[in-house]
Amino acid sequence: MKNGLPRTGKVADEDMLKRVPHEILEEAYKTGIDLDDATRSGTLFHVDQATIYAKVNAAYEGKIELMDTQAALQRYPWLQDYRLKIVDRGKDEFTQRVAENFSGGYFMRILPNAEVVFPLQSCLMITERGLEQRVHNIIIAEEGSKAHIITSCLQHFTVDRASHLGISEIYVKKDAVLNFTMIHHWNEDTVVRPRSAALIDERGEFVSNYICLSPVKDLQMYPVAFCNGDGAKASFNSILYGHQGSCLDVGSRAVLNGRGSKAEMITRAIARQDARMIVRGMIEGNTSECKGHLECRGLILDDEAVLQSIPELVARKRGAEITHEAAVGKLSEKEIVYLMTRRLTRDQAVSTIIRGFMDVGLMGLPEALTDEVNHIVDLVAEAS
Amino acid sequence: MTNILDVEDLRVQVEDKVVLDGITFTLRTGESHIMFGPNGSGKTTLLNALMGIPPSEVTSGKIVLLGEDITGRSVDERSKLGMSVGFQYPPEIVGVKLADLLKVCLGKETRSGFSEEENALIEAFKLTEFLDRDINVGFSGGERKRAEILQMMLLKPKLLLLDEPDSGVDVESLKLIASEIQRYIEASGSSALIVTHKGDILDYIRSDHACILLEGKIHCFLDPKRIYEKIKSSGYEECVLCEKRVTANWESG
Numbered sequence: 001m002k003n004g005l006p007r008t009g010k011v012a013d014e015d016m017l018k019r020v021p022h023e024i025l026e027e028a029y030k031t032g033i034d035l036d037d038a039t040r041s042g043t044l045f046h047v048d049q050a051t052i053y054a055k056v057n058a059a060y061e062g063k064i065e066l067m068d069t070q071a072a073l074q075r076y077p078w079l080q081d082y083r084l085k086i087v088d089r090g091k092d093e094f095t096q097r098v099a100e101n102f103s104g105g106y107f108m109r110i111l112p113n114a115e116v117v118f119p120l121q122s123c124l125m126i127t128e129r130g131l132e133q134r135v136h137n138i139i140i141a142e143e144g145s146k147a148h149i150i151t152s153c154l155q156h157f158t159v160d161r162a163s164h165l166g167i168s169e170i171y172v173k174k175d176a177v178l179n180f181t182m183i184h185h186w187n188e189d190t191v192v193r194p195r196s197a198a199l200i201d202e203r204g205e206f207v208s209n210y211i212c213l214s215p216v217k218d219l220q221m222y223p224v225a226f227c228n229g230d231g232a233k234a235s236f237n238s239i240l241y242g243h244q245g246s247c248l249d250v251g252s253r254a255v256l257n258g259r260g261s262k263a264e265m266i267t268r269a270i271a272r273q274d275a276r277m278i279v280r281g282m283i284e285g286n287t288s289e290c291k292g293h294l295e296c297r298g299l300i301l302d303d304e305a306v307l308q309s310i311p312e313l314v315a316r317k318r319g320a321e322i323t324h325e326a327a328v329g330k331l332s333e334k335e336i337v338y339l340m341t342r343r344l345t346r347d348q349a350v351s352t353i354i355r356g357f358m359d360v361g362l363m364g365l366p367e368a369l370t371d372e373v374n375h376i377v378d379l380v381a382e383a384s
Numbered sequence: 385m386t387n388i389l390d391v392e393d394l395r396v397q398v399e400d401k402v403v404l405d406g407i408t409f410t411l412r413t414g415e416s417h418i419m420f421g422p423n424g425s426g427k428t429t430l431l432n433a434l435m436g437i438p439p440s441e442v443t444s445g446k447i448v449l450l451g452e453d454i455t456g457r458s459v460d461e462r463s464k465l466g467m468s469v470g471f472q473y474p475p476e477i478v479g480v481k482l483a484d485l486l487k488v489c490l491g492k493e494t495r496s497g498f499s500e501e502e503n504a505l506i507e508a509f510k511l512t513e514f515l516d517r518d519i520n521v522g523f524s525g526g527e528r529k530r531a532e533i534l535q536m537m538l539l540k541p542k543l544l545l546l547d548e549p550d551s552g553v554d555v556e557s558l559k560l561i562a563s564e565i566q567r568y569i570e571a572s573g574s575s576a577l578i579v580t581h582k583g584d585i586l587d588y589i590r591s592d593h594a595c596i597l598l599e600g601k602i603h604c605f606l607d608p609k610r611i612y613e614k615i616k617s618s619g620y621e622e623c624v625l626c627e628k629r630v631t632a633n634w635e636s637g
Binding site for chain 1: 435437438458459460463464468469471474475477478479480481484485488489491518535539
């Protein structure tokens with residue numbers, strides 16, 4: 001599907017959003033994107049190979065910057081020092097392809113000591129059949145800043161075959177707090193390869209939430225957080241749902257280099273039909289007084305599904321404390337029957353348990369986001 | 385006076401083992417009945433069979449609730465007909481909040497709030513601070529029982545089946561839940577079958593009828609306090625030897 005938008009990679013006029021077909025906006029709404037200024041501090045839309053809209057809410061002018069990555073690289077020469085600094089361009093064929101040629105992406109900068117109450121949001125959408133979308137995103141949370149970001153990556157439901165390759169580099173500077181939520185919504189014919197890394201300075205805090213509840217042909221991602229500063233913290237929370245024909249290999253890695261640095265990883269994974277899922281997690285303790293905990297819980301709901309959990313703990317210094325819990329199982333009949341004694345049918349009881357299993361409460365989302373994300377989870381739980 | 389429950393020659397097995405071997409009794413509307421029995425006598429099996437909960441499997445006999453044969457009905461169907469069970473060991477369900485479960489009992493949407501009256505009842509059960517917690521996860525024995533009984537109060541059942549509501553409970557919680565149960569029974573005219581080990585609950589529940597479940601059969605005396613004193617003094621072994629057996633309307637035969 002072509003939407004008649006310019007493909008120059010330049011940021012389009014603000015009113016370009018009005019020219020975006022309604023059905024594109026409808027798809028974006030399904031993944032938590034909200035165009036109401038009252039609940040968002042800034043919005044960016046990147047459709048196929050062009051950023052068509054980027055606007056900061058007037059109340060946040062001077063606190064945040066939001067624009068297409070290509071435009072930002074042209075405006076700020078110093079940004080080249082951030083590009084491909086923590087993701088290696090030679091990591092694999094996908095990073096090489098994005099490093100050599102990318103259409104754009106989002107550049108977000110939260111200025112020093114800025115407190116951004118409402119989330120920044122971006123939507124990266126594919127509307128062209130067969131497209132290989134290549135994006136490079138850079139986020140900088142300057143010293144002392146606090147912000148939430150929600151980003152959705154999706155394809156329009158009329159698009160079947162497509163692929164999404166992305167590099168995301170996130171810098172959380174001294175005493176900054178950044179909560180980053182990414183929602184993926186693909187279909188059973190899409191190949192997805194995001195390559196992400198975060199660098200966290202002294203007492204910086206980075207929370208990364210990832211939700212993928214839609215079918216996907218082949219998704220492989222393994223974001224890494226380098227907790228380099230003393231007291232740096234990283235949290236990775238993921239909710240994954242594997243459908244018919246889906247292959248997901250999703251993980252996260254935290255490298256604890258700073259004294260007193262911490263990492264926590266929590267994953268909830270459900271495998272249905274013939275889904276193939278691998279859930280990985282690695283915490284490396286390279287300094288004394290560092291702590292990390294990794295928890296993975298999986299549910300297999302059908303005999304043909306495969307769910308593999310691979311936790312890894314590496315301690316390289318005395319004083320590193322790293323723990324993990326991993327469990328893969330089935331729905332508890334006792335729990336189902338218990339809910340049926342409360343007048344729920346079996347199907348309703350199963351939905352309730354699955355809904356609770358995918359509890360977004362652990363993600364620390366602001367109220368402005370919680371309802372949207374809960375709604376996405378509700379739809380999947382009911383369909384279960 | 386009508387019968388709320390008629391159980392006719394019920395035989396129940398659990399994993400191929402016969403646990404209840406021909407149970408027959410009647411509960412009348414508005415009455416509370418106490419059931420004693422040693423560990424392993426089949427009390428929980430009986431309550432599970434009445435509610436349709438596996439692994440209790442009815443192999444013959446009938447369960448009739450308010451004149452309707454419910455022997456083959458599902459758990460949720462029995463619940464919707466007005467039967468409710470308070471478990472001795474309710475499960476923990478990670479991710480399902482107490483507040484959400486209470487709204488399920490009230491028939492409300494998850495996103496709706498509680499009325500003033502409902503909040504007052506939650507506070508009376510001292511569970512306001514537990515609303516955002518995963519149901520039963522990390523709850524003490526008393527907290528679990530309070531959460532269990534509060535759910536039953538909100539379901540407003542016609543027949544309460546209570547499996548040892550007084551076990552694993554502190555004194556204060558027992559007084560609270562037993563008083564609320566009695567208050568509900570008096571106000572609603574509903575009936576109750578209460579399984580207990582101890583006589584503590586008898587301080588709060590008014591009942592004229594008690595029985596003992598032994599070796600798959602019911603033995604019966606009329607007065608709960610007398611029967612409890614008998615058990616305390618002579619033990620269950622003497623009950624086995626006793627010639628008195630329950631008849632359908634709970635009079636000793």
